[in-house]
Amino acid sequence: MRLIPAIIIAVALLIAPVLWIVLPRALDIGRKPVLGPDADASSIAAAVEDVIIENLNQENQVILLQESVEALRDTVEKLSTRVQKLEAEVAQAMVFGGRTQGGGTGGTGGSQDPIGEIEGSEYTEVVLIFDRTNFNKPLSVAGSSFIVELLGKPREVLSDNCQPMTNPKLKAMLRTEQVGPVRVTMLEPALKSLHTVFENIKRADPKLHDLINTAGALCVRQIRGTSGRYSNHAFGLAVDLNVNGQLDNFTDGKTQLGLTIIADFFHEEGWIWGAGFRREDSMHFEVSKEKLLEWRAAGLI
Missing domain, CATH: 3.30.1380 (Muramoyl-pentapeptide Carboxypeptidase; domain 2)
Structure with a gap:
């Protein structure tokens, strides 16, 4: 069916935002500086603030990921249903197709050869x-x-x-x-x-x-x-x-x-x-x- 490539493209488009969020995070693992023993209070406070902001960003990104996954699931289900419906229609057309009807023109024109x-x-x-x-x-x-x-x-x-x-x-x-x-x-x-x-x-x-x-x-x-x-x-x-x-x-x-x-x-x-x-x-x-x-x-x- 011609809709199969359409499903693959739709899945790719929906997964793209997920990869956009996840890949940079995976590549940044271990690159952030660690506070040393001589860090002052302001540095510690800034680090704590960064951690809090980071956690909030992560929560928002998780929500976005969940919404993307739900949207992806709905789209795939709809496309799958459409494919099944079209396959059924094609099957019906093949069953009824080619069955000749009674001959005779009853009028002018047309071809009988x-x-x-x-x-x-x-x-x-x-x-x-x-x-x-x-x-x-x-x-x-x-x-x-x-x-x-x-x-x-x-x-x-x-x-x-x-x-x-x-x-x-x-x-x-x-x-x-x-x-x-x-x-x-x-x-x-x-x-x-x-x-x-x-x-x-x-x-x-x-x-x-x-x-x-x-x-x-x-x-x-x-x-x-x-x-x-x-x-x-x-x-x-x-x-x-x-x-x-x-x-x-x-x-x-x-x-x-x-x-x-x-x-x-x-x-x-x-x-x-x-x-x-x-x-x-x-x-x-x-x-x-x-x-x-x-x-x-x-x-x-």
């Missing part, structure tokens, strides 16, 4: 999501009722399957474009925001950018398992992504390494990551309530 899969394998390794339920803070989810109140219904009658949007105002804002490595249909402000996300990803990690694929964006349907509740996909405000054509497992509390990297860029742009949902959905990204209110204030929706 074996060479591409090998080159992108590090991004599709499955890892645990740390503190996933707090990832989206301080952003908040835009619920179905909130979006309906803000934008209106995309269509009146819903089913579990994707259907055309019939709301004239929303339909007029729909655009189909190539955005970075994917081609999607979404509301125009969402497309522009998605362009920003992918531009930032490309600057930071061009290899990952080129491996991103989509499993769908606009889909006017109700949330599966519900009756009449609109999915954010129904408004053209959500997109499902995968890495290198490999779909992430749903609701297992783990995700692909590439999606964890992508999520930071979406969060910065004001999007919600589905990994933070009670039922983890790591492929899902949707516009946050705060972003929608920002667009409304700017007259974009």
Whole structure:
């Protein structure tokens, strides 16, 4: 582990004050003059005063040494605990790493050839999501009722399957474009925001950018398992992504390494990551309530 050298350096830094105090004292042993038989009273008094001062200094130095030792012990314990925690995390990542997910793209872009899969394998390794339920803070989810109140219904009658949007105002804002490595249909402000996300990803990690694929964006349907509740996909405000054509497992509390990297860029742009949902959905990204209110204030929706 890379923290082992850090522990050694920390120990050396903490021991240095101890050596600074102890070594000079050890080297001075036997060098102090001894009072002779002809010493007068003032010399004796001065010598006694020196001894008293010396004893007081020694006591202070002992206290300092004790404090240094305690600080050293605390630091070593903290570093040791951190090392153990990191070793456990690495062990977990090795257990989950390399487990491939179900194939199929469900969209455009991406690569299905074996060479591409090998080159992108590090991004599709499955890892645990740390503190996933707090990832989206301080952003908040835009619920179905909130979006309906803000934008209106995309269509009146819903089913579990994707259907055309019939709301004239929303339909007029729909655009189909190539955005970075994917081609999607979404509301125009969402497309522009998605362009920003992918531009930032490309600057930071061009290899990952080129491996991103989509499993769908606009889909006017109700949330599966519900009756009449609109999915954010129904408004053209959500997109499902995968890495290198490999779909992430749903609701297992783990995700692909590439999606964890992508999520930071979406969060910065004001999007919600589905990994933070009670039922983890790591492929899902949707516009946050705060972003929608920002667009409304700017007259974009």
